[in-house]
Amino acid sequence: MKRRVVLAGGGHAHLTVLKNLDRFIDKDHSVTLISPTTHHYYSGMGPGLLAGTYRPQEVRFHVKKMAEDRGAEFILGKVNRVAPGDRVLYTETEEKIEYDVVSFNTGSQVPLDGISDSAKEVYPVKPIDNLLMARNTILDRIDNEDLRLAVVGGGPAGLELAGGLRQIVKHKDGSARITLFAGSRLLGSLPEKARRYAYQALSDRQIAVVEGDAVQDINDGYLVTSKGREFQFDVLLLAWGIKPSRLFRGSGLPTDPNGGLLVNEFLQSVKYPEIFGGGDCICFQKKPLDKVGVYPVRENPILYYNLLAAITGGEMKPFEPQDRYLLIFNVGGGKGIFWKQNWIWRGRLAFYLKDYIDRKFMREFQVCGEPYEEE
CATH class of the missing domain: 3.50.50.60 (FAD/NAD(P)-binding domain)
Known part of the structure; x- marks a missing residue:
């Protein structure tokens, strides 16, 4: 049966999925990537980008091209709301996107509290x-x-x-x-x-x-x-x-106190098994993880494997975060x-x-x- 897979965000934790979209498309499933930008910049090389050690081209992934070259649909935008009971996402422009399985890798944001509207640079x-x-x-x-x-x-x-x-x-x-x-x-x-x-x-x-x-x-x-x-x-x-956006809490999904999507050992929402997530936007229920790049990178293959399992009925793999990194x-x-x-x-x-x-x-x-x- 054809299933609709949606990736919200093209960050580190979705890269293995994006690279191997043919495993989804060849089985006649549809995949949609929603991203606010066509490129995703690798945060681990951000300071080097600032310093001039790296050119922009050396520290970014063309996620739009990754998706479209492999047969997926790309939507330039940002998910603004989730209706988990209906399995529907809404973008900032109120575009309605239905899903059977969705994975969030929407990252985090720097709180702007205490910054004047007049502040420049x-x-x-x-x-x-x-x-x-x-x-x-x-x-x-x-x-x-x-x-x-x-x-x-x-x-x-x-x-x-x-x-x-x-x-x-x-x-x-x-x-x-x-x-x-x-x-x-x-x-x-x-x-x-x-x-x-x-x-x-x-x-x-x-x-x-x-x-x-x-x-x-x-x-x-x-x-x-x-x-x-x-x-x-x-x-x-x-x-x-940094902290996650208000997306999950505002949509009534289970979160941690900071608003991160609460996930189990399979990187699934603890309440909605068709919802997955990785990176800075989640909170690992068994043990809150430090906000360091090693975890999204290691969640990368686990999300890929478990998203495939979710649409094929296969057995999922648990994510086992390392204590020392x-x-x-x-x-x-x-x-x-x-x-x-x-x-x-x-x-x-x-x-x-x-x-x-x-x-x-x-x-x-x-x-x-x-x-x-x-x-």
Whole structure:
């Protein structure tokens, strides 16, 4: 029997499905991909995109072409509402899309609370192509101005973005004051050795760090901290945390307190077995997972296998998240910080290893000639 499969979002966790759509289409099932953009940018290489280490073509997947080349329908848009009882999705334009099985990989967003409507040159870290816009803004101004560049966020993204900014300035032989607003504590959940390496990397790059005083309000050209201090900026990168959209909670689907779609070990909704999900938009019921790229990448083949099983009646595979994973931070200038359990080191080799892993992942799923696209 022909089944209607819908993929909402073309992110990391859907790439194996997209690459192997013939397994669905050849069995006479229909597949529809709904995505707000024709390309999906790989977040793991986002700081390198900002810094100019990578061209845009090297860090993105042409998800529209992946879908259409394999016989799927592509809809440029975003799912705004789910009617699970009717098995219907509604887009922002109220287009009605029926499904038998749907999978969500809609990612996350940076909360914009506390940002004035008048604030200009503020770039949330997601979507990733915002970083390209920020880079172009800086390049347009760096030759004629002594820029004040700010990064808000004390996690790994904030560290990497600050290093990327310094790389832009150094490459252009420009002048800029860069400040990282790290909230209560820079990399607060990491081992002390990793934090010490991060402080050293920032110091080496003449990046000031503000801790113990969270950013509270962001206005046009200046921000205000919880202690009432004001700091001026010309360009600000916002990386103070992420959360899923209001889509699932607003549609009455079971979620975690942050609004992430609550899924079981098969990456299915705990209430609606025809609804699946992966990446930052979900909450794994057995154990909430850190928002790191390794999990969407590893959910990738599991979603593919289980979506096939859902339409053929086969047995599903459980997703078994690893407790220990590798993180490598790109701190700019061709250097990195390596962290896995108690093994922590830094230097050029760390960046080379990260670069190798990232490029290998891109080669696996860049199947539409992306590196050769025009700007």
